[in-house]
Amino acid sequence: MTSLAFTSFSLNGAEAQKFLQGQVTINVENLDLNITRYTGICSLKGRLQFGLWLTKITAESFEIVATADQADALATHIKKYGAFSKMKLEAGTTVFPRINGIHTDFAASESDIDAWQLQAIETGQAWITAESAEVFQPQELRLHQREGVHYDKGCYLGQEVVARLWFKAKPKQWLHLVLGGGEVPAPTTKLGNSIQVVNSIASEGGFKALVVAKPEALAEFSLTVLDLPAALNGDVARPQ
Numbered sequence: 001m002t003s004l005a006f007t008s009f010s011l012n013g014a015e016a017q018k019f020l021q022g023q024v025t026i027n028v029e030n031l032d033l034n035i036t037r038y039t040g041i042c043s044l045k046g047r048l049q050f051g052l053w054l055t056k057i058t059a060e061s062f063e064i065v066a067t068a069d070q071a072d073a074l075a076t077h078i079k080k081y082g083a084f085s086k087m088k089l090e091a092g093t094t095v096f097p098r099i100n101g102i103h104t105d106f107a108a109s110e111s112d113i114d115a116w117q118l119q120a121i122e123t124g125q126a127w128i129t130a131e132s133a134e135v136f137q138p139q140e141l142r143l144h145q146r147e148g149v150h151y152d153k154g155c156y157l158g159q160e161v162v163a164r165l166w167f168k169a170k171p172k173q174w175l176h177l178v179l180g181g182g183e184v185p186a187p188t189t190k191l192g193n194s195i196q197v198v199n200s201i202a203s204e205g206g207f208k209a210l211v212v213a214k215p216e217a218l219a220e221f222s223l224t225v226l227d228l229p230a231a232l233n234g235d236v237a238r239p240q
Contacts, residue, residue: 006068011063024039025149026147035055038104073130096110102229118203136198144166173213178209179204191223195221
């Protein structure tokens with residue numbers, strides 16, 4: 001049985017939206033109702049500390065889904081930073097994922113999480129777990145190409161670093177989908193010196209994985225690079 005599981009929280013209150021707007025990489029104020037988008041809370045160094053799927057029910061009610069291994073730490077973070085905000089975080093329940101294009105939705109009814117992992121990897125849906133917390137930058141994971149990062153919103157944790165990488169520089173490495181042979185590498189494992197695994201699963205006698213790397217590093221290693229969905233195939237740098 002897979003060890004991956006997901007926990008859903010509800011965040012309700014007059015200041016729920018204001019609080020989230022100052023925490024996550026997505027523009028919560030402009031988020032459409034009842035759609036789920038993957039976003040994150042960064043460390044002050046601009047690396048993803050928590051990954052979360054966010055659904056806006058109303059401006060005062062949100063559903064937040066995180067991997068179960070990040071749930072307790074995420075709840076502690078929200079309660080710490082939102083201690084003086086007019087809102088309440090409700091206890092989490094187990095939910096199950098379903099692919100929706102290059103996004104994921106969740107429901108209470110059970111689904112095959114191993115099948116979801118393979119589909120998510122094949123559609124470029126990198127996700128953060130406790131093991132990969134504070135390792136990757138949002139842009140490296142193409143999160144902005146999945147509507148999970150907005151560069152025209154106000155301040156949030158790590159925003160200065162994330163914005164600088166977008167407006168004044170560009171990532172040195174970024175997300176690719178690969179097929180490899182041998183044992184399935186764990187998240188954050190380095191293949192060679194400069195290919196880092198984000199997510200992986202057994203497939204076709206070997207493994208499929210989402211990795212962060214320079215294209216030339218992939219060419220030097222025994223990995224087959226597969227196509228990502230069209231929305232994720234563009235340059236990760238800001239158009240000049």
